[in-house]
Amino acid sequence: MEENPTVSAFPTEREQTGPGDWAANHPVDGAPASVERWRSYLAEFSADMLRAMDEDELDITDEQRAASWLGYDGATEEQITALEERLGTQLPPSYRSFLATSNGWGPLGSFLDSMRSTGAVCWVDDLEGESGPLTEADLVNDGLAGRVLLISLEGDALYWLLDAGDISPDGEWAAYIWASWYPGLGERFRSFADLVADERGAFEELSGAEGNPVHPDGAEELLAEGRRSALRGEVEEALDTFQRAADKGSGAAAYLRVVLSAFLDLRRIFHDLRGVLHHPHVASGIGIEQLSSEAVPLFMRSAEHDGIDPRGEAARVLAGIVPGLPTGSALQQEWDTWLADHPLPEPPAFEQALETARELAARGATDEAWTVIARALPEWYPMSPNRIAPVVLLTDPTLRPVIDHRRAREVVFTPRCERAPI
Structure with a gap:
C-alpha cells in the first residue's frame, strides 16, 4: 500500500518515547488486545450498560438489545485493509482488533453515542469543516504530534481521536477524548484499548454514584472496611475503599469519602457535598438526622471558606434534601437557632x-x-x-x-x- 508521507512506517525516536514517560504509561490491566478478548470484554460491557441504564438512555435497535450486544458484526480483513490503504498507514493493533470484533459500535459509556465504521473512519483534516469546532491545527497546538484519526461520530459535543505521531514501541497510537466542555483535549491514553478501559471504569463509577451500580455485590463489606480504615487513621486506604464501595452503589460511602476529604482540604467541599447529596440513595444511606447535624454545617462552613454566601447556597441546594431548613433570606439568628436545634452528639x-x-x-x-x-x-x-x-x-x-x-x-x-x- 502507498504510505502517507506524514506518517512514518517505522517509529522515530520521538514516536518511540512519546510525550510522556512510557514506564508510567504501561498498558492498563484488563485492557483488551486480541479479537477474542475484545469479544468477551465488549459483551460484558454491553450487559453492564443494558443492566444499569434506562431504556430511554440507550439509542439501540431491538436486535442489539435482544442480543445484549451494542455493536455490529466484525469488519472483514478486506474492509480493514481497504481502510488502511485509504488512510495510507497501518492501524494500531488494539484498534485494528476492535474493528475486527465490531465494525463500529453503539453507545460506549455515558457520553459517546457511536463509533465510526471502517467506511467512515478518517483523518480530521480530511473532513473539510464537517467536524464542527474540531480542527487538526488546533489539535497540533494542543500538543498532538502527528495526523489525527477521527474514530467516533460526535457524541455529547465530544470526539474520540488517535494520534498517528505518538506511537509506542508495540505500535499503539496515543488516544484522546476532545470535548468542547473540557474545554479541548483531555487526558492522554497510551492506546485505544486503554481509553476504552478507562471509559468503562468511568461508566461504572458514574452508575454507582447515581445509585444504579453495575456490580453491587460487596458494597456493604467495603463500606465497613472503609470505616475501620478511617478510624485507624489510614486515610488513603479509607478514601480508596470508600470510592470502591461508592462505585458499587453505596450512598453512605460516597458521603463519607467527602467528609474525610474535608479534613484534608476544606476548599470546594460544599461542591462535592452538593454532588453526592442530590442522589436519593445517599440521603437514605446516611439518614436525615445525621445530614442535618453534620452535612448542613459542613456545607455552610465550606461555602463560607470559599467566599460564597453560606445561607443562600445551603437553602438553594439542600432545601429539597434536608426538611425544615430556613430560607435563603432568613436572618443569621434563624440559622443559628436551626443549627442549635440539630446538635451532633459527641462521646x-x-x-x-x-x-x-x-x-x-x-x-x-x-x-x-x-x-x-x-x-x-x-x-x-x-x-x-x-x-x-x-x-x-x-x-x-x-x-x-x-x-x-x-x-x-x-x-x-x-x-x-x-x-x-x-
Whole structure:
C-alpha cells in the first residue's frame, strides 16, 4: 500500500518515547488486545450498560438489545485493509482488533453515542469543516504530534481521536477524548484499548454514584472496611475503599469519602457535598438526622471558606434534601437557632474536652486548646454507624482559630476508637 508521507512506517525516536514517560504509561490491566478478548470484554460491557441504564438512555435497535450486544458484526480483513490503504498507514493493533470484533459500535459509556465504521473512519483534516469546532491545527497546538484519526461520530459535543505521531514501541497510537466542555483535549491514553478501559471504569463509577451500580455485590463489606480504615487513621486506604464501595452503589460511602476529604482540604467541599447529596440513595444511606447535624454545617462552613454566601447556597441546594431548613433570606439568628436545634452528639469525654477547648480559644489560648483536643482524639468513637471523625472541629466557629489546615489533617490521621469503650 502507498504510505502517507506524514506518517512514518517505522517509529522515530520521538514516536518511540512519546510525550510522556512510557514506564508510567504501561498498558492498563484488563485492557483488551486480541479479537477474542475484545469479544468477551465488549459483551460484558454491553450487559453492564443494558443492566444499569434506562431504556430511554440507550439509542439501540431491538436486535442489539435482544442480543445484549451494542455493536455490529466484525469488519472483514478486506474492509480493514481497504481502510488502511485509504488512510495510507497501518492501524494500531488494539484498534485494528476492535474493528475486527465490531465494525463500529453503539453507545460506549455515558457520553459517546457511536463509533465510526471502517467506511467512515478518517483523518480530521480530511473532513473539510464537517467536524464542527474540531480542527487538526488546533489539535497540533494542543500538543498532538502527528495526523489525527477521527474514530467516533460526535457524541455529547465530544470526539474520540488517535494520534498517528505518538506511537509506542508495540505500535499503539496515543488516544484522546476532545470535548468542547473540557474545554479541548483531555487526558492522554497510551492506546485505544486503554481509553476504552478507562471509559468503562468511568461508566461504572458514574452508575454507582447515581445509585444504579453495575456490580453491587460487596458494597456493604467495603463500606465497613472503609470505616475501620478511617478510624485507624489510614486515610488513603479509607478514601480508596470508600470510592470502591461508592462505585458499587453505596450512598453512605460516597458521603463519607467527602467528609474525610474535608479534613484534608476544606476548599470546594460544599461542591462535592452538593454532588453526592442530590442522589436519593445517599440521603437514605446516611439518614436525615445525621445530614442535618453534620452535612448542613459542613456545607455552610465550606461555602463560607470559599467566599460564597453560606445561607443562600445551603437553602438553594439542600432545601429539597434536608426538611425544615430556613430560607435563603432568613436572618443569621434563624440559622443559628436551626443549627442549635440539630446538635451532633459527641462521646461524653470528648464533649467535655470540646468545652474546655472552647473556653481556652475564647481567651486566645489556641495552642492550649489544640493540646486538649489532641489528647482527647484517641478516645473519640462514633456514636452512630456512619460517623468517622468529629466534624464539629471543622464547623464550630469558636474553634476556627484552633483548627488550621495542618491540625485538621492531623485529626483524621490520628487513630480513634471503633466503638464505645466497655
